[in-house]
Amino acid sequence: MKTTKRKNMPPKERRDQLLGCAQILFFSKGFEDTTVQDVLDLAGVSKGGFYHHFKSKDELLFGVLDGMAEGVFSQMDLVASDETSSALKLLRSFTHLRANYLREHDYPGQVEFFRVMNQDKNLVLLEQFKRRVRTGAMPVLTRIIQKGRDDGTFNVADVDTAAELILFLSTFMDLALLRAIEARGTDTADHAARNLQAAIDMQFQTIDRILGLPDGTTDFGWPEAVDVTMATEPPPPPSIN
Amino acid sequence: MKTTKRKNMPPKERRDQLLGCAQILFFSKGFEDTTVQDVLDLAGVSKGGFYHHFKSKDELLFGVLDGMAEGVFSQMDLVASDETSSALKLLRSFTHLRANYLREHDYPGQVEFFRVMNQDKNLVLLEQFKRRVRTGAMPVLTRIIQKGRDDGTFNVADVDTAAELILFLSTFMDLALLRAIEARGTDTADHAARNLQAAIDMQFQTIDRILGLPDGTTDFGWPEAVDVTMATEPPPPPSIN
DSSP, X not given: OOOOOOTTOOHHHHHHHHHHHHHHHHHHHOTTTOOHHHHXXXXXXXXXXXXXXXXXHHHHHHHHHHHHHHHHHHHHHHHHTOTTSOHXXXXXXXXXXXXXXXXXXXXXHHHHHHHHHTSGXXXXXXXXXXXXXXXXXXXXXXXXXXXXXXXXXXXOSOXXXXXXXXXXXXXXXXXHHHHHHHHTTSTTHHHHHHHHHHHHHHHHXXXXXXXXXXXXXXXXXXXXXXXXXXXXXXXXXXXXX | OOOOOOTTOOHHHHHHHHHHHHHHHHHHHXXXXXXXXXXXXXXXXXXXXXXXXXXXXXXXXXXXXHHHHHHHHHHHHHHHTOTTSOHHHHHXXXXXXHHHHXXXXXXXXXXXXXXXXXXXXXXXXXXXXXXXXXXXXXXXXXXXXXXXXXXXXXOOSOHHHHHHHHHHHTTHXXXXXXXXXXXXXXXXXXXXXHHHHHXXXXXXXXXXXXXXXXXXXXXXXXXXHHHHHHXXXXXXXXXXX
């Protein structure tokens, strides 16, 4: 992507352009291997123009994570605003949001980004992002569970705690996902892939059981997720110089 | 605790003494407010003697966390080595381990330590500690669940994933616990206490449901936990100088 210098771009537009360029680079090269200079080059922006908007590469990363969260939240609002649907249909739409996002936004790039974000040095940012998504999702999921309890679809003691637990569970598969993407191209790939599928299945079975629903009611919404994940490229081994 | 200088203490003993002093100070003053000098003063050790064992205050904290993990692991081994008990009795002993540890080790000090460890700047250490505990607990819990599936007590599809999910759930109550201890002494204390109880109850109900057990089979093992937590002292407000 080649962009031309446009000195008079309005601030909001310039900020969004920088974030868009950063996201492309973070997904393709990974966060660690992307320099602020790479972002400047792709955006056609001067150092001064950049630092007017962002203090550091970390702040840029935070902006990208924020943008991803906003994308999920706007989909959540769409789900929640559908007054005519049953609680069960709303719940299914809600549990499919993550898979829909992953499928529609350069999945191999997201896998690489996920791998880098789970390295120790990025854990604080990742934890802050997870908390932000959970906090943003709470009102939507609470409303869905309340509706289902009111009409007798869900059998649950405490609506708020159930919503919080289901959101907490949404990162359970991340442990198995991380192991699976690290096993790509090795002898343990098949084993790790089966464990990832088991983690996904158990996550949704547990959601069913928390809400008093028959097993198999909710699912991830992307049956090919494990195959697609294992088919992404492992990063090249670090070069020895 | 007043200790005397003992220049000829063997290295392992000296290391343990420094860790013991650090734990006392971290629990009573909090990690942030404890300086390396405080530890030296309490242990009666010189700077050189300290840096022979630990590179930094962070490394000292890691040692304290490690010691706490070891304490839990040795209890786990005791539980797991009991060949004659039923799977259900072993499971109950396992789910009570955390409450037993909390009750028996200066609980108000642990609450203050927990509060500080959950601050953003300490999240990496905390996450590493949690992973270490989960990794150490996996073989023990897996063996218990396998035993219960073999004899028909538990109805569960994938033993490893069930063990991993139950260990993952063991930190669910931490969110509500953190909010509860931050609410101590404020108008929202009662509300936060009720939410903490609901989170504890739902965590164990979910363990029951994952394993196909009747609700109420497992519990935290410390009925007074919420009352005891709310009765600990909030830290003094930061002084304005």
